[in-house]
Amino acid sequence: MSQTVDRALSILPLLAQGPADLGQVAERLGVHKSTALRLLRTLHEHGLVYRQEDQRYRLGARLFALAQEAVENLDVREIAHSHLVALNEQCGHTVHLAVYEENEVLYIDKVESRYPVRMYSRIGKPVAITVAAVAKLLLADLPEPERRAIAERLDYPMYTSRSLPNAGAFLKELAVVREQGWATDLGGHEESINCVGAPIRGADGRVVAAMSVSAPNVVVTAEELLTLLPLVRRTADTISREYSGTTPTKKA
């Protein structure tokens, strides 16, 4: 809608791929160097880009601070956190919390496994949307047309032989998840990693977040992990209750 801002913001994902110098930025934006310079300067003043010693630009510090403040303002996250920690202390495995937003599913909290073998993931990282247990839970709750639209639009990378291969299989899986009220990912993303997840619901019953417990085969088998399901569901329900009871608006 606003050309100038649009151009300026396009610089961010560009720099996310790695540092770039003025010429590169100007070229990839399709604008004159002087224009790119001014945009970069403005971004710089706001701390969103940083100029390193070799004069190239990269993303700046304030971006972290912003993302940080943003994530801390999410009510679900704040309420859920202590419960996730408690769950982790009981079972010892990695616990994740995720939300759906604008066609993306992303982790907003994580409690690390206490076992030496950890799975790689990080808060803020987009989730493997077609296979992760939390993604299934979040998408399964969307209104039917939107769910279908997204399913059609997605790519279905075969991370492993057990990844869901296409929109049909995915939608079918979502139907199952929706029906049973919990979800799994048994080696669909990483051959040796399994997850069990449950949804967190708001006062109106809509799914607002999803949580899961993940563990590699070498620590517990899929069957053993599934025995944790009642515990996971109970934790999710506890969080749901607490979340629903919250006064809608908090502080200023």
Next chain:
Amino acid sequence: MSQTVDRALSILPLLAQGPADLGQVAERLGVHKSTALRLLRTLHEHGLVYRQEDQRYRLGARLFALAQEAVENLDVREIAHSHLVALNEQCGHTVHLAVYEENEVLYIDKVESRYPVRMYSRIGKPVAITVAAVAKLLLADLPEPERRAIAERLDYPMYTSRSLPNAGAFLKELAVVREQGWATDLGGHEESINCVGAPIRGADGRVVAAMSVSAPNVVVTAEELLTLLPLVRRTADTISREYSGTTPTKKA
């Protein structure tokens, strides 16, 4: 430098404090509602703001993703990480990695303590700049005029009775740190928490990052923590060497 972009970017920190509706945004920017609307729309298209059900705006998902990609592109962090993990496995305490950028010191990596009592911190969060060991290390290496300028400009909150109270004391402490090549924070931020830190240097000898080990009194006394100093310094030096040896530009 660019008015439009400037205004648009000013919205981000504003929303970081919490969700706001169109009117509030327009008012706090000092522009017409229609202007604010267009700016917000542009931000929205880029995923930087999200419109929640009650129509209010808050920071969006892509912000996380950007911050995430950004932090993963930092060479120091990538190189240091495995060493930090190794150090954590040896001593069991929380290990931090921080950098200085544009008047701010911020954590860019962290390995959690294996002890049940953990200190609160989060990567992306600005560091308590006047007391943290890593902050002292990073500021101590700045050229004298800049160091002095920053010291004068800072606030000196008395987190505890052992916090550094003013610019004079701070600069004196920095001189000591600079001289000895390591730093501590003994209860200057949280009464019961101590840290020992060491600098990581680039090929030219300049400090590019700083690392520290933190532990609460209830786990180890300050004296015991100080016995880890040689280990911390050795780790920092190892990282420095590896970092200096890196080819300046990596991949595309």
Next chain:
DNA sequence: ACGCCTGTTGCACACAATGCAACGACTAGT
């Protein structure tokens, strides 16, 4: 049904962002 509040759209005007060209700093090549 009415008024009030908030978000949204179309439009004319003015200003602010743009591209150009010239300059300065720095590197590399001969």
Next chain:
DNA sequence: ACTAGTCGTTGCATTGTGTGCAACAGGCGT
């Protein structure tokens, strides 16, 4: 050492683009 080339930076005229206004639409409460 001089030149040719590259890259970042600045001042300026031109116009395109962002702006505020005023009118409209939709929701909510009374």
